[in-house]
Amino acid sequence: MSPDRQSTTAVEPERYELRSPSYVRFESNRRGFLKFLGSGVVVVCAAPRTAGSQESGRSRRDSEDDLPRELDAWLHIDPSGGITAFTGKVEVGQNIRTSLSQAISEELHVPPASIQLVMGDTRLVPFDMGTFGSRTTPTMNLQLRRVSAAARDALIAIAAKKWNVDPASLTAENGRIVDTSSTRSATYSELVKGQQITELLPSEDPLIPATQWKIAGRTLPKVDGRDFVTGKHRYPSDYKLPGMLFGKIVRPKSFNATLISADIREAESLPGVTVVRDGNFLGVAAETSVLAARAAASVRAEWKSDPQPSNGELFDYLKKNRVPKDRDDGSVHEIGNVKEAFSSTEHRLNSTYQIQYIAHAPLEPRAAVAQWDEDHLTVWTGTQRPFGVRSELATAFHLPEEKIRVQMPDMGSGYGGKHTGDAALEAARLARAAKRPVKVVWTREEEFTWAYFRPAGVIEVSCAANGDGKITAWEFRNYNSGTAGIRTYYDIPNQRIEFVPVDSPLRQGSYRGLAATANHFAREVQMDEMAAFLKMDPLEFRLKNLKDDRLRAVFQEGAKKFGWEKKKPSNGVGFGMGGGYEKLGYVATFAEVFVDSGTGTVTVQRIVTAFECGAIVNPDGLRSQVEGANIMGIGGALFEAIQFQDGRILNPHFAQYRVPRFKDVPKIETVLLDRKDLPSVGAGEAPIVGIAPAIGNAIFQATGQRLRSLPLAPDGLKATVKS
Amino acid sequence: MPRKYTLLINGQSFSVDVEPDEKLLSVLRDELDLTGTKYGCGEGQCGACTVLIDGRAQRSCITPISAASGKSITTVEGLAKEDRLHPVQQAFLDEEAMQCAYCTSGMIMSAVSLLNQKQDPSNAEILQFMQGNICRCGTYPRIVAAIRRASGAMKESRP
Ligand code: FES
Numbered sequence: 001m002s003p004d005r006q007s008t009t010a011v012e013p014e015r016y017e018l019r020s021p022s023y024v025r026f027e028s029n030r031r032g033f034l035k036f037l038g039s040g041v042v043v044v045c046a047a048p049r050t051a052g053s054q055e056s057g058r059s060r061r062d063s064e065d066d067l068p069r070e071l072d073a074w075l076h077i078d079p080s081g082g083i084t085a086f087t088g089k090v091e092v093g094q095n096i097r098t099s100l101s102q103a104i105s106e107e108l109h110v111p112p113a114s115i116q117l118v119m120g121d122t123r124l125v126p127f128d129m130g131t132f133g134s135r136t137t138p139t140m141n142l143q144l145r146r147v148s149a150a151a152r153d154a155l156i157a158i159a160a161k162k163w164n165v166d167p168a169s170l171t172a173e174n175g176r177i178v179d180t181s182s183t184r185s186a187t188y189s190e191l192v193k194g195q196q197i198t199e200l201l202p203s204e205d206p207l208i209p210a211t212q213w214k215i216a217g218r219t220l221p222k223v224d225g226r227d228f229v230t231g232k233h234r235y236p237s238d239y240k241l242p243g244m245l246f247g248k249i250v251r252p253k254s255f256n257a258t259l260i261s262a263d264i265r266e267a268e269s270l271p272g273v274t275v276v277r278d279g280n281f282l283g284v285a286a287e288t289s290v291l292a293a294r295a296a297a298s299v300r301a302e303w304k305s306d307p308q309p310s311n312g313e314l315f316d317y318l319k320k321n322r323v324p325k326d327r328d329d330g331s332v333h334e335i336g337n338v339k340e341a342f343s344s345t346e347h348r349l350n351s352t353y354q355i356q357y358i359a360h361a362p363l364e365p366r367a368a369v370a371q372w373d374e375d376h377l378t379v380w381t382g383t384q385r386p387f388g389v390r391s392e393l394a395t396a397f398h399l400p401e402e403k404i405r406v407q408m409p410d411m412g413s414g415y416g417g418k419h420t421g422d423a424a425l426e427a428a429r430l431a432r433a434a435k436r437p438v439k440v441v442w443t444r445e446e447e448f449t450w451a452y453f454r455p456a457g458v459i460e461v462s463c464a465a466n467g468d469g470k471i472t473a474w475e476f477r478n479y480n481s482g483t484a485g486i487r488t489y490y491d492i493p494n495q496r497i498e499f500v501p502v503d504s505p506l507r508q509g510s511y512r513g514l515a516a517t518a519n520h521f522a523r524e525v526q527m528d529e530m531a532a533f534l535k536m537d538p539l540e541f542r543l544k545n546l547k548d549d550r551l552r553a554v555f556q557e558g559a560k561k562f563g564w565e566k567k568k569p570s571n572g573v574g575f576g577m578g579g580g581y582e583k584l585g586y587v588a589t590f591a592e593v594f595v596d597s598g599t600g601t602v603t604v605q606r607i608v609t610a611f612e613c614g615a616i617v618n619p620d621g622l623r624s625q626v627e628g629a630n631i632m633g634i635g636g637a638l639f640e641a642i643q644f645q646d647g648r649i650l651n652p653h654f655a656q657y658r659v660p661r662f663k664d665v666p667k668i669e670t671v672l673l674d675r676k677d678l679p680s681v682g683a684g685e686a687p688i689v690g691i692a693p694a695i696g697n698a699i700f701q702a703t704g705q706r707l708r709s710l711p712l713a714p715d716g717l718k719a720t721v722k723s
Numbered sequence: 724m725p726r727k728y729t730l731l732i733n734g735q736s737f738s739v740d741v742e743p744d745e746k747l748l749s750v751l752r753d754e755l756d757l758t759g760t761k762y763g764c765g766e767g768q769c770g771a772c773t774v775l776i777d778g779r780a781q782r783s784c785i786t787p788i789s790a791a792s793g794k795s796i797t798t799v800e801g802l803a804k805e806d807r808l809h810p811v812q813q814a815f816l817d818e819e820a821m822q823c824a825y826c827t828s829g830m831i832m833s834a835v836s837l838l839n840q841k842q843d844p845s846n847a848e849i850l851q852f853m854q855g856n857i858c859r860c861g862t863y864p865r866i867v868a869a870i871r872r873a874s875g876a877m878k879e880s881r882p
């Protein structure tokens with residue numbers, strides 16, 4: 001893969017992610033900043049320039065005293081020797097608190113658990129667009145490492161001056177600076193006492209090869225694991241403040257509804273209940289959650305809404321409802337002459353693939369606690385974008401952002417589903433009216449209904465190939481799913497790839513891997529269809545059309561581990577593969593599926609995933625992410641689908657919306673390819689893209705049924721075939 | 724009308740003033756600030772709220788306070804003895820059986836209940852017993868490994 005293609009991929013804009021127009025800002029000046037941190041050693045690190053920050057990327061200083069506005073991270077060693085690092089990234093279960101602590105600990109030679117890592121607190125940390133897009137490992141890990149190394153060097157310089165020796169003779173060991181030429185040593189605390197040192201590191205392209213920086217490459221247990229197994233850790237939904245009330249929102253019966261009237265008399269007559277009606281917002285706050293629920297239930301509200309589409313007509317709807325011109329961000333990528341290639345090539349296939357909406361359903365629903373102090377607002381909430389939530393709040397309450405502080409305790413995950421600040425807005429609105437702190441925790445039903453969904457889509461694919469298995473032409477049209485992973489990585493001379501944005505009937509947004517799951521599904525099933533059509537082995541067919549070495553490597557390694565060559569389908573058992581890359585993570589997934597011919601039940605028996613994301617930072621954490629992505633992916637592949645009708649969700653409960661459980665889990669084997677020569681990238685997303693096509697292709701091999709709609713078999717195979 | 728209930732939680736006695744149909748989960752979390760027990764669905768479908776009542780796993784989100792009163796309740800906060808983690812807690816750490824860990828306390832409580840009933844469950848028995856607990860992060864294989872490990876550790880420590 002050529003370097004310039006690599007960088008295009010890395011910053012490929014994704015319409016469901018880039019909502020935030022601003023990039024990085026820093027509000028306090030150097031004096032205010034130092035006052036906050038007190039004395040000691042402070043190292044700050046300027047953010048790298050990116051496509052989005054070209055203009056502001058030049059070290060812009062408002063005055064001599066000011067720090068540049070674009071900062072990525074900072075670290076403070078206080079006079080007691082305490083080490084605190086600050087980052088705008090947040091912990092949502094991807095274990096970055098541990099991997100980032102690990103990076104710092106190695107440079108500063110202190111135990112990881114002794115480092116305090118402040119994450120996602122908008123008052124304390126540098127601006128950050130959000131934790132998504134698998135950007136934490138490639139950027140933040142390296143930035144914190146640089147900052148920590150600089151802090152270590154600053155400590156060495158202090159010691160060298162104090163002892164009047166050559167800094168080269170000093171090293172850091174176990175939280176001390178040690179003079180190797182004598183037995184002299186000093187703790188960090190002894191060294192920083194009375195010092196006030198600030199160092200600014202210039203920005204640097206973080207994507208430098210791993211060989212140039214020290215890779216941890218070993219497994220570290222979760223730094224605060226004990227707090228989780230003892231129940232001590234407080235998630236956003238566990239927050240509690242003195243005098244806090246519980247909020248409850250009165251929801252409309254359907255989406256896009258307007259509030260006509262509300263009888264709130266009964267609710268208001270309940271002891272200590274505050275009722276808020278503000279436009280379409282209707283909510284209550286009360287002393288207990290039980291009372292809040294009762295008050296909300298007593299409100300008689302009348303809503304009005306227009307008829308809305310339902311599942312039955314979804315795919316038709318998506319093809320007919322392109323967004324109006326002024327909002328159209330569609331795209332066409334074309335090379336060669338597709339038309340001519342199609343007409344001159346021997347074998348042609350056309351297929352249409354469909355993808356239903358699915359829900360993230362994080363186990364911790366959206367939650368927020370809001371507190372006003374005069375016109376200052378503090379919110380604790382679970383989000384992947386604390387600064388994004390801050391600007392949502394600023395807009396909603398007409399406040400400057402400096403008056404709002406959003407804090408993000410490590411939360412019960414999001415998978416791309418918690419980019420918005422809905423619960424924070426609701427809690428803040430109620431708290432302002434009640435003049436007390438208010439907590440809002442969504443119910444499971446609210447989470448399934450009022451959050452946003454992974455976009456549904458229709459994808460039309462045409463492919464032409466010669467009898468020898470060389471693909472000559474490729475046409476790919478995606479309605480609504482999105483552009484992530486839309487380009488083909490197969491080597492095809494004539495291509496036309498189009499994205500058609502649609503006015504989605506349901507609220508939609510980011511999801512783990514974004515549209516890459518849908519696009520990979522369509523592409524990799526089409527590849528399988530063509531291989532079958534040409535009576536070629538699907539692996540051989542792929543490799544024949546694939547030049548990308550990294551992708552070839554994962555397909556080949558995965559096939560080896562899986563035993564692809566030796567596998568022959570038998571008795572309802574089939575094998576399939578799917579692979580590709582996303583966010584510079586390369587994946588090939590192989591699945592073994594059993595279809596019971598009597599009941600139609602589909603069982604995934606075994607999965608082998610070969611994965612490569614550059615140099616490996618934490619192998620066990622990586623394995624865990626790959627396994628988790630596969631298991632989550634089984635749900636979207638086989639049975640998850642949001643059912644909706646006329647603006648209402650019909651299956652907003654775990655009893656109706658099936659998610660993978662213990663018995664759905666196959667044997668999972670993960671082959672990790674460690675490329676020490678390549679930059680390390682995140683792994684939260686890429687491994688999810690191969691599973692759906694692998695399962696679909698395996699079902700085809702087992703049964704001869706070609707399934708082109710996700711989920712593939714929500715009620716087993718028979719039901720699917722019938723409908 | 725609210726009534727007074729006495730609850731025996733983690734060996735300690737608490738008295739609360741709540742409605743008889745209020746669920747144990749909200750009493751634990753909101754009244755007693757025992758937030759280790761989680762809300763995941765409130766419908767008995769996910770297992771995040773699992774506690775032990777007289778040694779058996781129960782979903783606290785569908786257990787009315789009136790049914791819990793007078794019985795011995797154990798939450799995740801009550802498993803460790805002083806500084807010593809319960810073998811199941813230790814096994815979850817050793818197997819890294821968590822990502823966001825929001826499901827973890829419910830998983831641990833279910834696992835403790837399983838191992839109370841059956842010292843050495845087969846894999847199939849583990850899956851069957853744990854089927855009601857959801858982990859959206861997909862750490863299931865590690866949880867099974869943790870339960871196996873804990874089962875081994877508990878066997879060893881028995882005389
Ligand atoms: S919260 Fe009780 S089972 Fe889900």
Ligand code: FES
Pocket residue numbers: 093363412413820821822823824825826827857858859860861862
């Ligand atoms: S670890 Fe996140 S839900 Fe289980």
